Amino acid sequence: MLPEPAPQLCQALAADLRSAGYASAALRDAWGAQADDALARGLRGPAAQALEGRDDALAVLGRLWGLGMPVPRASVDAALPTLTVTGAVDLGLIATVGADVAPAVLVRPQAFADDAGEVEWWIASDLDEAALQGPLPEDHVLGVGGASQTLARLQLTRRGGNALDLGTGCGIQALRLRRLVDRVVATDISERALRFTRLNALLNGVDGIETRHGSLFEPVAGETFDRVASNPPFVITPRVEGVPAYEYRDGGLEGDALVAAVIEGVGAQLAPGGVAQSLGNWEYHGEESGLDRVRGWVGPSLDAWVIEREVLDPLAYAELWVRDGGTVPGTPAYARLIEAWLDDFARRGVTGVGFGYVLLRKPLAGAPTLSRYERVAGGGEGGFGPHLASCLAAHDRAALLDDVDLADSVLRVAPDVTEARHHRPGEGDPSVIELRQGGGFARTLEVDPALAALVGACDGDLPVGTLIDAIAQLMEVDAAHLRADLLPRVRELLVTGFVSFED
Ligand SMILES: C[S@@+](CC[C@H](N)C(=O)[O-])C[C@H]1O[C@@H](n2cnc3c(N)ncnc32)[C@H](O)[C@@H]1O
Structure with a gap:
């Protein structure tokens, strides 16, 4: 078990990491961009090779805690002058093995930028498959992986009083939420995960994070929060002998029941106006x-925006997660696990598994106004949080307007929107017109000439009703009819971020 982290030792470690220049960009420079990308895929050889022959503190710490490799004790003595090797052993971060020091955990730099500025943290987590050179133990505490980053990128940037991070793991979401709220409660069923969270908070000098042990909403029963974030253990796992149940990805329930429990239960933990954001897998x-x-799990009392990114068939799903656990394709163990997954899906009639993002909001007052369940595959690597926030704000404003008020509103086309017209060879009129969004979820929307003309004319000057009337005149169609046709679609353009209110 990881020892309870001592604050002075964490401060000493931070001082040593800082003076070694142990930061994401420095490591990427040290081992090169290709090796850095390979490491993100779980391959550490190229990075290790690039550091060969170097004995400076950055390279020593990079090998030890970035790659999870043993290094000579003398080099660690030199790289950790404040903490010392003894201090690192007391923190549970290394073990001494003869003249070498072996890593007991990874401590990786983690850089990101949000509204409040740029941050560089150090995040401790368990040794990964590359460091262990084999499958993970079931109580593995995950570092900052792809799903963690996805959820972090989705977070709305608005501030609040308090937040809950359900299933905190190494504490990355809690640390990020703490930048937006005064107090974060971070929960997990794994005591080991909670120790990592406390260690990471101390190491990065972040206060205001309270850790609580327990399953789902048990540790916060009766409390409400302005924000909830959860990257829950959503992986659907067969409940049969011989299939490992990794705490970090598997909540121990059958099928998608754990994700259902998070979505069904979170409404009771939200303060009025409070927002919960989570990732999930759901069965078909x-x-x-x-x-x-x-939709059935969400129920009628919350605003909901659910975005499905992809759907995998049972075999693709099984292969993804069997490989993720470190079992090598082509081995008997691999074939046995795949069979267990497929049997479970067949027995329960599962034909596919969706992966996506869930945003739920408790209305400040009255009934919910937002109910979007959609499949959206696109979107770049940037943060979706500001995009979601402005789409929600546009939705909220439009929801208060009837069609007459909406027609009186002045709108502006978003700066990232472009139009593509496709013509049959030799024909003057386009057969397809598309509006394309450069940012956000990079949506493409097929529109008719009237809507294309309206969007093109939304330059923040004339009310949308006046523009529709002018377009009706040009196209020689009935203006009232055109308003009735276009205004609902204008609402859709507002909530998807193609246009925005001018003031
Ligand atoms: C996928 S990890 C997420 C870690 C971290 N929040 C992140 O975003 O990287 C899921 C976490 O949920 C925890 N967990 C599993 N079952 C749980 C339950 N029933 N209640 C609360 N947490 C649970 C696991 O121990 C693990 O730390």
Whole structure:
């Protein structure tokens, strides 16, 4: 078990990491961009090779805690003058083995930027498959992986009083939430994970994070929060002998029941106006779509925006997660695990598994106004948080307007929107017109000439109703009819960020 982190030792470690220049960009420079990308895929050889022959503190710490490799004790003595090797042993971060020091955990730099500025943290987590050179133990505490980063990039940037991070793991979401709120409660069923969270908070000098042990909402029963973030253990796992149940990705329930429990239960923990954001997997059963299944979990009292990014068939899903656990394709163990997954899916009639993002909000007052369940595959690497926030704000404003008020509103086309017209060879009129969004979820929307003309004319000058009337005149169609046709679609353009209110 990881020892309880001592604050003075964490401060000493921070001082040594800082003076070694142990930061994401410095490591990337040290081992090169290609090796850095390979490391993100779990391959550490190229990075190790690039550091060969170097004995400076950055290279020593990079080998030890970036790659999870043993290094000579004398080099660690030199790289940790404040903490010392003894201090690192007391923190549970290394073990001494003869003349060498072996890593007991990884401590990786983590850089990101948000509204409040740029941050560089050090995040301790368990040794990964590359460092262990084999499958992970079931109580593995995950570092900052792809899903963690996805959830972090989705977070709305608005501030609040308090937040809950359900299933905190190494504490990365809690640390990020703490930048937006005064107090964060971070929960987990793993005591080991909570120790990592406390260690990471101390190491990075972040206060205001309280850790609590327990399953789902048990540790916060009766409390409400302005923000909830959860990257829950959403991986659907067969409940049979011989299939490992990794705490970090598997909540121990059958099928998608854990994600259902998070979505069904979170409304009771939200303060009025509070927002919960989570990732999830949901099953498809026969004709029932996964998104409809999620709709059933959400119920009628919350605003909901659920985005499905992809759907995998049972075999692709099984292969993804069997490989993720470190079991090598082509081995008997691999074939046995795949069979267990496929049996479980077949027995329960599962025909596919959706992966996506869930945003739920408790209305400040009255009934919910937002109910979007959609499949959106696109979107770049940037943060979706500001985009989601402005789309939600536009939705909220439009929801208060009837069509007459909406027609009186002045709108502006978003700066990242472009138009593509496709013509049959030799024909003057386009057969397809598309509006394309450069940022956000990079949506493409097929529009008719009237809507294309309206969007093109939304330059923040004339009210949308006046523009529609002018377009009706040009196209020689009935203006009232055109308003009735276009205004609902203008609402859709507002909530998807193609246009915005001018003031
Ligand atoms: C995928 S990890 C997420 C870690 C971290 N929040 C992140 O975003 O990287 C899921 C975490 O949920 C925890 N967990 C598993 N079952 C849980 C439960 N029933 N209640 C609360 N946490 C649970 C696991 O121990 C693990 O730390």
